[in-house]
Amino acid sequence: MNLESSRDLYDRALSVLPGGVNSPVRASYPYPAFIERGDGAHVIDADGNRYIDYVAGYGPVLLGHSLPxxxxxxxxxxxxxxxxxxxxxxxxxxxxxxxxxxxxxxxxxxxxxxxxxxxxxxxxxxxxxxxxxxxxxxxxxxxxxxxxxxxxxxxxxxxxxxxxxxxxxxxxxxxxxxxxxxxxxxxxxxxxxxxxxxxxxxxxxxxxxxxxxxxxxxxxxxxxxxxxxxxxxxxxxxxxxxxxxxxxxxxxxxxxxxxxxxxxxxxxxxxxxxxxxxxxxxxxxxxxxxxxxxxxxxxxxxxxxxxxxxxxxxxENVYEHLSDLGEQLRSGLVDIVADQAPAYTVTGIDSMFKVIFTRDGPAQTGACSAGCRQDPDCPHSQACPKNAGDVNAAATDRWERVFYHQMREQGVLLTPNQFESEFLTAAHTAEDIEETLEAYKAVL
Missing domain, CATH: 3.40.640.10 (Type I PLP-dependent aspartate aminotransferase-like (Major domain))
Incomplete structure (x- = not known):
């Protein structure tokens, strides 16, 4: 994946912006993708790379990048x-x-x-x-x-x-x-x-x-x-x-x-x-x-x-659409995690989701079907994060140093650390979800 333009822009930014960014969460290692434009549920970076976007402006983008x-x-x-x-x-x-x-x-x-x-x-x-x-x-x-x-x-x-x-x-x-x-x-x-x-x-x-x-x-x-x-x-x-x-x-x-x-x-x-x-x-x-x-x-x-x-x-029934997509995505992630990373925890609700790289948890068999609901009867309940300390104890470095970048190479743009939520927009489709799940399957 060519990221030369983003690298050059970051080099310029470091001379005029503290840390090269205007908000610290954007400072992904070794440098962020500089976005040129949005298109529906996708964004295109300065090098022409196209991503399915789950950052969604860190939440504000509800309808997608191409407004009605x-x-x-x-x-x-x-x-x-x-x-x-x-x-x-x-x-x-x-x-x-x-x-x-x-x-x-x-x-x-x-x-x-x-x-x-x-x-x-x-x-x-x-x-x-x-x-x-x-x-x-x-x-x-x-x-x-x-x-x-x-x-x-x-x-x-x-x-x-x-x-x-x-x-x-x-x-x-x-x-x-x-x-x-x-x-x-x-x-x-x-x-x-x-x-x-x-x-x-x-x-x-x-x-x-x-x-x-x-x-x-x-x-x-x-x-x-x-x-x-x-x-x-x-x-x-x-x-x-x-x-x-x-x-x-x-x-x-x-x-x-x-x-x-x-x-x-x-x-x-x-x-x-x-x-x-x-x-x-x-x-x-x-x-x-x-x-x-x-x-x-x-x-x-x-x-x-x-x-x-x-x-x-x-x-326009946007919330029903988002709820359906969220269920589809998180349910698929639960299945993938159970098979490939059973200690991890899928979390989220409605149009929000995340996979937390929790450690040493039991197998996900019988876990909440579409993301953790803090169900005390769930077999995975003890491993599900209950507070910030539990999330801090997760494999956060793997997310930031390896996983995020591998997902970007798969054409999926996530928030660049373990702590920020991912977001769906009304522009996402069932096909986007399937492609995203395939990316998770390949990277996890």
């Missing part, structure tokens, strides 16, 4: 009317109405410009609304590049996970293991009156996909209500991907107090949002005193792209 004509027409019409105004527009009201109509817990929305902005504002809002400072997060959870959540350790000793984050932030952030009810109960027993919120993804999406165990979210919901704290679901990744129009919270049957969204709701353009109950949301300025603002918030081109993408998904 009606979506393109709406975006072009908005661009022709002017890129932005710094004033309210009807389309931002329409997108907010769509979200509040379909997501059970959301009564009001504030649009921002990224998932990081959304989670940062949600933490500030929770602290402002409750008058408390401490926030509980999940070890290995990802909530963007913000100081309150770039924290590692445990409930007894937390520290910044990056230089530049003051230690004072760690003093008010309490990491606990995902799926560990005892740990979070102990935290509330010790600090219940100080905790403003529990911030969690419905599933850990930056840890190869770790599903919640039965009852875990219910425990979080009960504890936060009992102690007057807020439950925040970070649905930046799962929003309008898992659980269809109702998002992951509808799938799991939990109504958080606040929800953060991004990715899909922008239709491929930069966006973020915080949503929740009216009484909480009206604490934000100008209705309340908790400050939040942004020049590009509610950007009319982004609002148009997001609204038309979600309308198309709702009207």
């Amino acid at each position: 004509d009606r979506v393109i027409a709406a975006i072009q019409s908005q661009v022709s009317d002017g890129p932005m105004y710094g004033a309210p527009t009807e389309v931002e009201v329409e997108l907010a109405e769509f979200i509040t109509r379909h997501v059970p817990s959301i009564e009001m929305v504030r649009f921002v410009n990224s998932g990081t902005e959304a989670t940062t504002a949600a933490v500030r809002l929770a602290r402002g609304y409750t008058g408390r400072d401490k926030v509980v997060i999940m070890q290995g959870g990802y909530h963007g590049a913000q100081e309150s959540t770039l924290i590692e350790g445990d409930q007894h000793e937390a520290a910044p996970s990056s230089p530049g984050v003051p230690a004072e932030f760690a003093a008010n952030t309490i990491p606990v293991p995902f799926n560990d009810e005892g740990a979070v109960e102990a935290v509330f027993e010790d600090h219940g009156s100080e905790i403003a919120a529990v911030l969690t993804e419905p599933l850990l999406g930056n840890q190869g996909i770790v599903m919640p165990q039965p009852g875990y979210h219910e425990t979080l919901r009960e504890l936060t209500r009992e102690h007057g704290a807020l439950l925040i679901f970070d649905e930046v990744m799962t929003g309008f991907r898992v659980g269809g129009l109702g998002c992951a919270q509808s799938h799991f049957g939990i109504e958080p107090d606040l929800t953060t969204l991004a990715k899909v709701i922008g239709g491929g353009f930069p966006i973020g949002a915080i949503g929740g109950r009216t009484e909480i949301m009206e604490s934000l300025t100008p209705a309340g005193d908790v400050f939040e603002a942004g020049t590009f918030s509610g950007h009319p081109v982004t609002m148009t792209a997001g609204l038309e993408t979600l309308r198309y998904a709702a009207e």
Whole structure:
């Protein structure tokens, strides 16, 4: 496979971009494929290599790279009317109405410009609304590049996970293991009156996909209500991907107090949002005193792209198609893993999937048929990752150094490390799935 153009572009990029990229997850070893254009469910790199794409922009690309004509027409019409105004527009009201109509817990929305902005504002809002400072997060959870959540350790000793984050932030952030009810109960027993919120993804999406165990979210919901704290679901990744129009919270049957969204709701353009109950949301300025603002918030081109993408998904059975493809892909992966790498674990739900290179697990005979569901009766249950530590213990180097590159040579583009989820789009076909399974079979 010729990658000379990508190599030369990376060489140029290293002179003008730190590490040669604008986000560290793109820095695959020894250099990334520089993408020139997208075509349906495929991308073509600078050397003309064509790949079935499962990166999907790390989630935002729901409909594929060739947008439906009606979506393109709406975006072009908005661009022709002017890129932005710094004033309210009807389309931002329409997108907010769509979200509040379909997501059970959301009564009001504030649009921002990224998932990081959304989670940062949600933490500030929770602290402002409750008058408390401490926030509980999940070890290995990802909530963007913000100081309150770039924290590692445990409930007894937390520290910044990056230089530049003051230690004072760690003093008010309490990491606990995902799926560990005892740990979070102990935290509330010790600090219940100080905790403003529990911030969690419905599933850990930056840890190869770790599903919640039965009852875990219910425990979080009960504890936060009992102690007057807020439950925040970070649905930046799962929003309008898992659980269809109702998002992951509808799938799991939990109504958080606040929800953060991004990715899909922008239709491929930069966006973020915080949503929740009216009484909480009206604490934000100008209705309340908790400050939040942004020049590009509610950007009319982004609002148009997001609204038309979600309308198309709702009207054209996109979620049914994605669910069927996801079942087909994960079921095929379970069969391949059982035959060729029985210690590995297939995870995912709806349009998300991953194979985690878990070690020393039992044979997959009788494993969940379409990806781990944390079923305690499953023969593979003990080996399925329950938290970030379990994923970190997997053969992550093999994924990054060997597997990713071999799959790329097979014409399949995956996220370049063990920790990022893969995503399906509405443009993928059953034939793409079969070709992908053949690639997994050849490489594993």
